[in-house]
Structure formats: C-alpha cells, structure tokens
Amino acid sequence: MTDRALFDVDSDPRWLIEIDGWHPDKEAGVEAVCALVNGYCGVRAAVEEGSAASNPATFLNGVFDAVHELVAQSAATPEHQVIAAPTPELVKAPEWSQLRLRVDGTTLDLDHCELLEQRRTLDMHRGVLVREWRLRSAGRTTRLRSLRFVSLDDRHVLAHVVEIVPEDWRGDLTIETRVDGDVTNEGGVRHLVDTAARQESGRLLLSARTTEGKVSLAIASAAELINSDGREVTGLAEADGPTLRHAWTVRVEPGRSHTLRKLCVTYTSRDDSQPAARALAGLDAAVAAGIATLHAAHADAWAARWQAADIEIADDDEMQRQTRFALYHLIGCANPDDEHASPGARSLTGERYKGHVFWDTEIFVFPFFVYSHPPTARALLMYRYHTLPAARAKAREQGYRGALYAWESTDSGVDVTPSFVINAAEERIEILTGVQEHHISADIAYAISQYWTATHDHDFIKAAGAEMLFEIARFWASRSERDADGRYHIRTVIGPDEYHEAVDDNAYTNAMARFALQRATETATWLQAQDESRWQSLSAALDLSVDEPAAWVEVAAALVDNLDHDTGVIEQHHGYFDLRPADLDSYEPRTQTMDVVLGWRPLTETQILKQADVVMMLALLPGTHPRNVHEANYHCYEPRTSHDSSLSASIHALMAARLGDLEDAQRYFAKAARIDLDFTRGVTAAGGVHIAALGGMWQALVFGFGGATASADRLTFEPHLPEAWGRVSIPLLWRGETMRSGAVNVRPG
Numbered sequence: 108m109t110d111r112a113l114f115d116v117d118s119d120p121r122w123l124i125e126i127d128g129w130h131p132d133k134e135a136g137v138e139a140v141c142a143l144v145n146g147y148c149g150v151r152a153a154v155e156e157g158s159a160a161s162n163p164a165t166f167l168n169g170v171f172d173a174v175h176e177l178v179a180q181s182a183a184t185p186e187h188q189v190i191a192a193p194t195p196e197l198v199k200a201p202e203w204s205q206l207r208l209r210v211d212g213t214t215l216d217l218d219h220c221e222l223l224e225q226r227r228t229l230d231m232h233r234g235v236l237v238r239e240w241r242l243r244s245a246g247r248t249t250r251l252r253s254l255r256f257v258s259l260d261d262r263h264v265l266a267h268v269v270e271i272v273p274e275d276w277r278g279d280l281t282i283e284t285r286v287d288g289d290v291t292n293e294g295g296v297r298h299l300v301d302t303a304a305r306q307e308s309g310r311l312l313l314s315a316r317t318t319e320g321k322v323s324l325a326i327a328s329a330a331e332l333i334n335s336d337g338r339e340v341t342g343l344a345e346a347d348g349p350t351l352r353h354a355w356t357v358r359v360e361p362g363r364s365h366t367l368r369k370l371c372v373t374y375t376s377r378d379d380s381q382p383a384a385r386a387l388a389g390l391d392a393a394v395a396a397g398i399a400t401l402h403a404a405h406a407d408a409w410a411a412r413w414q415a416a417d418i419e420i421a422d423d424d425e426m427q428r429q430t431r432f433a434l435y436h437l438i439g440c441a442n443p444d445d446e447h448a449s450p451g452a453r454s455l456t457g458e459r460y461k462g463h464v465f466w467d468t469e470i471f472v473f474p475f476f477v478y479s480h481p482p483t484a485r486a487l488l489m490y491r492y493h494t495l496p497a498a499r500a501k502a503r504e505q506g507y508r509g510a511l512y513a514w515e516s517t518d519s520g521v522d523v524t525p526s527f528v529i530n531a532a533e534e535r536i537e538i539l540t541g542v543q544e545h546h547i548s549a550d551i552a553y554a555i556s557q558y559w560t561a562t563h564d565h566d567f568i569k570a571a572g573a574e575m576l577f578e579i580a581r582f583w584a585s586r587s588e589r590d591a592d593g594r595y596h597i598r599t600v601i602g603p604d605e606y607h608e609a610v611d612d613n614a615y616t617n618a619m620a621r622f623a624l625q626r627a628t629e630t631a632t633w634l635q636a637q638d639e640s641r642w643q644s645l646s647a648a649l650d651l652s653v654d655e656p657a658a659w660v661e662v663a664a665a666l667v668d669n670l671d672h673d674t675g676v677i678e679q680h681h682g683y684f685d686l687r688p689a690d691l692d693s694y695e696p697r698t699q700t701m702d703v704v705l706g707w708r709p710l711t712e713t714q715i716l717k718q719a720d721v722v723m724m725l726a727l728l729p730g731t732h733p734r735n736v737h738e739a740n741y742h743c744y745e746p747r748t749s750h751d752s753s754l755s756a757s758i759h760a761l762m763a764a765r766l767g768d769l770e771d772a773q774r775y776f777a778k779a780a781r782i783d784l785d786f787t788r789g790v791t792a793a794g795g796v797h798i799a800a801l802g803g804m805w806q807a808l809v810f811g812f813g814g815a816t817a818s819a820d821r822l823t824f825e826p827h828l829p830e831a832w833g834r835v836s837i838p839l840l841w842r843g844e845t846m847r848s849g850a851v852n853v854r855p856g
C-alpha cells in the first residue's frame with residue numbers, strides 16, 4: 108500500500124467526523140469525540156506536537172492506581188485542590204505519539220506558527236484518525252499530514268505516520284518523535300513511577316510501574332524516516348530518562364516529502380507476566396509486517412465488527428453519521444479478550460469519573476454487545492463474576508446477605524465511590540450513591556438474563572451466571588423488609604433519579620429487584636433440571652438450600668410496586684407526590700444543572716428528576732405493564748425530568764418511539780446525539796464521551812424505533828420509524844443467527 112492510500116479516508120461522509128480549523132475552547136471535547144479506541148486502549152485525538160489547549164492521554168483499559176494521599180496533595184495548588192485522592196483512577200499511560208519539528212530555532216506547531224488550514228478526520232469505518240494541516244512561520248509554509256490508529260486486529264499495536272512537505276522553503280529540519288513516560292493525571296497526580304527507558308537490540312523500550320505496584324507496563328517503539336526517493340534516512344534513537352526519542356535532522360526541499368513511520372507495542376503485567384519481553388517481541392513482529400499490512404488487518408477487523416453492528420438509515424445522512432458515531436465508540440469501549448476490565452462512564456476517552464465502572468455498563472452499553480458481539484458481552488459479565496468476592500464483602504459490611512455490587516467499581520470490584528464532591532455552585536455535596544444506590548445489583552441480574560435469553564449460552568449460566576444470580580437474589584431477599592401489611596419494602600435507597608436520596612420503595616429498584624428474584628428462582632429450577640451435579644456443587648458451595656429460591660419468589664410477589672390502579676401512574680418512591688411541584692420550563696433557556704440553579708437541598712424538596720427513573724423501569728421491563736401504564740407514566744414524568752444526566756435523553760427517545768410519539772422520540776434522540784457532538788453548548792465530551800448515552804442511542808434505535816422485543820422464545824419487531832429516514836436496516840444476533848425482519852428490513856447476515 109502506498110502512503111497516499113494510507114491517508115485515504117472513506118469517500119462517504121456518513122462514516123466521518125471532520126473537525127476543521129482550530130478552536131482551543133472546543134479542543135478538549137474534540138479530542139474525546141475523535142479518540143481512537145480498540146477496547147484495550149484509548150488515545151485522545153490531541154494534536155501530536157501539543158499545544159496549550161491540548162489534553163493528550165492514552166488509557167489502557169483496567170489499569171488503575173490510587174496514589175497515597177500525600178503524593179496527591181503534593182500536586183495541589185491553591186487554584187486546583189486535589190480532593191479525590193486516594194480514589195483509584197484510570198492511569199494515563201505514556202504518550203506514544205509526540206512530535207517535535209524544529210527549523211532554525213523555531214518550533215513548527217500551533218502555538219508558534221500561523222495555522223493556514225487544518226482538518227482532522229476520524230474515519231469511523233476504518234478506525235483511523237487522519238490530520239492534514241498547513242503552517243506558516245518566518246515566511247516558510249509547511250504542509251503536513253498524519254495518520255494514527257490503535258489496531259483492532261492486534262490491540263497492543265499503535266501506529267503513527269507523519270508526512271512533512273515544505274511548500275516554499277529549503278533548510279535543515281529536525282524531526283523528533285517521542286514516547287513520553289513523564290505523564291500525570293488531572294491535578295498533576297503521578298501514577299507511573301520507576302520509569303526506565305532503554306535500548307534493546309535496535310529497539311527502544313520504556314517500562315514503568317504504578318505507585319501501588321499492581322501493574323507494570325512496557326511500551327516498545329521503532330521508527331523510520333523515509334525521504335521522497337523512498338530511502339530511509341539515518342537518525343538517532345535514544346533512551347533518555349523517562350523518554351524514548353527518535354530524531355533526524357534532514358535537508359528539506361520545496362515539494363519533497365519526508366515520511367515518519369512509527370510503531371509502538373504495549374503490554375502490561377495484566378496481559379503477561381513479562382510485559383517488556385512481550386512488547387519487544389510484538390514490536391519485532393509489527394515491524395516485520397509493516398504499517399501497510401497492519402493498517403489493512405486493522406481495517407478488516409473494523410469491517411468485521413461493522414458487518415455485525417452497522418445500522419443503516421438510508422435517507423437521513425446526519426442521523427446515519429450520529430448513529431455510526433455511537434456505534435464506533437461502543438465497539439471501541441470494551442475488549443472481548445479481557446474478563447477483568449469493563450468500560451468506565453467515559454470509556455477510554457477522558458478522565459471524568461476516573462474510569463470508574465457504573466450501571467452504565469450493564470444497562471446502557473451492554474445490550475449493544477449482546478446483539479452484535481456476544482463474546483464482549485460475556486467478558487463484561489465475567490468482569491462482574493470476578494468481582495463477586497468484593498460484592499459479597501460489601502453486602503456483609505452493610506449487614507446483608509449475598510452480593511451487593513459496587514456503585515463505582517475499578518479493577519477489584521471494591522466500591523470506590525468518592526464520599527463528597529464540590530459542585531459547580533461550590534457547595535460540598537456528600538455523595539451517598541456508594542452506600543444507597545443499590546439497584547446496580549439488580550441491573551447486573553438483568554444483564555445476565557438479557558444475555559442468556561439472546562444467546563442461549565447455557566455454559567456461561569452454569570459456570571458463572573447462576574452463581575451471580577443466586578447471590579444477587581439473596582441480597583435482595585435480605586434487603587427487603589416485610590411489614591405488618593404483609594408487603595415487602597426496600598427502604599433508604601437512591602434510584603436512578605439521584606436528586607432524591609434515602610427514599611423508600613423506589614419503583615425502579617423494587618421492580619428490578621423483583622425481576623432479579625424471579626429470574627434467580629427460575630434459574631435454580633432450570634439448573635436442578637438441566638445439570639443436577641452443577642446444582643449440587645454450586646448449592647453446596649453457597650450453602651443454598653432447595654427452599655431458599657422458593658422464598659425469593661415470595662418476596663418478589665409481595666414487593667410494593669407503587670402503582671395507582673385508577674390512574675396507571677407509578678409513584679417514583681414513597682411520598683414523591685407530596686414533594687413540591689416545579690415547572691421546569693420556567694427555567695429555560697437553561698445552561699446549568701438544576702442542583703446549581705436551585706441549590707442542592709431546595710432541589711431535593713421538589714419533584715424535579717435528574718433522569719429517567721420510572722420511565723427507565725418501563726423501558727427495561729416493557730412486558731410488566733399494559734400500554735396505558737406506559738403512557739400515563741411517560742406523560743407524568745417527562746415534564747418533571749431535567750435530563751441533567753446524559754443517561755436520560757436516549758431512554759426518553761426509546762419510550763417515546765415505543766409509544767409512537769415520533770416527534771418526541773426524534774427530539775430526544777437528537778438531544779442524546781448532541782451530548783458529545785455539539786461542542787458549542789450543554790454537556791460536552793471534554794472529560795470523555797458519554798458511553799451510556801451512546802449505548803442508549805443504540806437502544807432507542809433498536810428497542811424504540813425498531814421496536815424489537817425479546818421474549819423467552821423469540822425476538823419480535825413492532826417498528827415506529829420516521830418516514831423521512833427511508834429504509835432502515837438493523838442487524839441483530841439472536842442465538843447465533845443474524846435476525847431479519849421484513850418490517851424493519853433487517854439486513855441479511
């Protein structure tokens with residue numbers, strides 16, 4: 108493949124995110140939106156030579172570290188307090204694609220030169236980032252372009268190509284590419300220590316470990332510079348402190364190119380006990396293959412994933428592009444080969460939420476994998492299986508049985524929810540989600556059930572799923588209290604609507620707990636019938652008597668549901684309708700969240716919701732209530748919902764579409780798409796893309812507009828598609844087959 112072809116992007120703009128020019132105030136959002144992701148690593152799309160507006164970062168999935176509080180505080184300044192330490196966070200890995208260009212003492216970069224033009228293109232089809240730009244400085248005009256990708260074929264391989272062409276000058280140009288281990292997380296927190304760079308048989312190698320010593324990582328690097336005659340130019344390779352440097356000084360001529368080709372391979376002790384040796388061996392193999400071959404294999408890997416995932420919308424180009432944006436980041440957020448990592452709330456694209464794993468994974472992101480790439484769905488469930496010991500410990504600590512999963516989780520599954528935060532109004536808000544937002548345990552049971560129904564992966568249920576379901580059911584049985592009225596109640600919780608804390612009988616929590624209890628009971632019966640010996644061994648290991656599951660259904664049947672049979676309205680929690688009504692429209696146009704507008708305490712005394720709650724429950728459990736209940740609750744809660752969480756809009760799109768209200772559905776879908784793609788207002792992707800909102804977009808399309816519903820024996824469709832979209836084609840995997848439906852024109856597999 109020629110270099111020209113390497114820089115090619117898809118000719119169909121519906122596969123592209125194009126960012127023209129340079130807008131420092133939007134740069135943080137752009138870097139996340141255009142990030143390269145392959146489930147193993149995520150690379151923000153920062154310009155390679157850096158700038159005052161740049162926030163470059165490379166994250167490796169599952170690499171977490173918490174520095175000692177003193178270390179963290181030493182980085183604090185009066186302007187920037189470090190309050191989160193020692194909360195574990197996703198570690199910034201060495202910057203592997205740094206570029207320095209110098210001519211006559213001038214640095215060729217955005218901060219020192221005039222930028223004549225620039226376009227960054229994320230080609231979502233091939234998973235590559237191409238940048239083209241022209242700089243002028245001291246009468247010299249230079250044309251540059253670069254290509255970066257993180258391979259989906261071999262997730263450890265990172266590639267960078269830069270072409271430099273002086274348009275109207277000649278002279279001596281120094282080109283330097285670096286791997287920089289001197290990186291810190293937000294607030295200057297340094298997680299990588301013992302950084303050592305060395306040369307090893309012509310290759311450069313950087314190794315480091317995290318401060319807690321849990322992870323060692325290694326990155327090996329090779330680079331070459333090719334002139335316009337196709338000849339390699341001799342340069343310098345240096346291991347220098349925490350930095351790997353490849354540098355060349357060349358005589359350049361107008362119109363004559365120099366092309367830098369760089370390959371890095373990275374491994375950590377999470378992947379291999381000898382990460383340095385693996386990185387070096389991997390680099391040798393990558394160099395032998397060459398960038399063109401690696402690029403082709405990478406593009407093929409993306410093509411295969413798109414084949415199973417692409418939703419085609421024939422007549423609405425913008426919808427098509429937004430949809431592919433969601434799919435691109437979903438494909439790239441998780442690694443099917445890693446059972447010990449799960450996507451954080453901002454995927455691998457930013458530091459917000461510190462890489463922590465929330466219910467966002469199981470309830471928002473996970474369904475996409477169930478129906479397009481079951482091995483990834485399985486790996487995500489295995490992550491919860493491996494963290495079951497921590498969930499058991501959390502249940503015990505809070506005085507319950509079974510498994511209570513962490514509200515915020517990292518590598519160990521221990522709850523790492525911070526205890527307080529300073530909000531935008533500079534109020535100190537105690538965070539109670541870690542101790543009260545328990546629905547996560549039911550959400551995981553829901554995900555297990557969804558996976559099982561769609562894949563019929565009985566082996567997974569026998570090996571891991573049943574154990575999780577039983578422990579989760581145990582938790583809910585012990586968490587529910589029986590009153591004199593004979594009904595069961597779940598008290599002092601936070602539901603999805605986090606604007607109301609310590610509430611009793613949150614309808615979402617109760618309904619999801621009921622679902623978990625029922626499903627666990629059915630699973631016990633199934634296991635007894637299907638695999639008596641596994642039932643024996645598992646029940647013995649868990650000390651589970653045959654009668655215990657019978658008690659679970661009893662609790663499930665008697666849990667209160669808050670349904671008013673006359674109106675069909677489900678009260679969000681006990682006493683919700685006694686709270687002060689509020690007219691959200693009267694605060695429009697609004698740019699801040701309602702906790703900032705009203706203050707935290709006054710807000711909690713109103714009926715204003717942060718995000719879908721009862722609506723969320725109905726979206727997940729469509730079969731539990733008739734249509735009139737769905738309608739009544741959508742109309743009751745929609746006007747009360749502030750959508751201050753990015754998780755809300757897509758679920759409203761789903762519900763509105765299901766109800767056939769296409770106007771609302773499209774409005775909410777557009778709102779969900781704007782969260783990351785609109786850099787000019789509202790929430791932006793600065794701290795990383797909102798992966799739950801993107802998963803919610805997929806669900807709005809499939810379960811809302813597409814009207815897909817899974818039942819025990821089949822997948823049915825009742826589409827509600829806007830006419831303007833034209834033909835819509837949705838591929839869905841169902842028990843190993845790609846489903847087709849005439850109604851939604853599901854594409855042949």
Ligand code: BGC
Nearest residue numbers: 452465466467605752754799
């Ligand atoms: C939302 C949660 C969500 C978390 C991470 C919060 O603002 O209320 O539902 O899990 O963000 O995305």
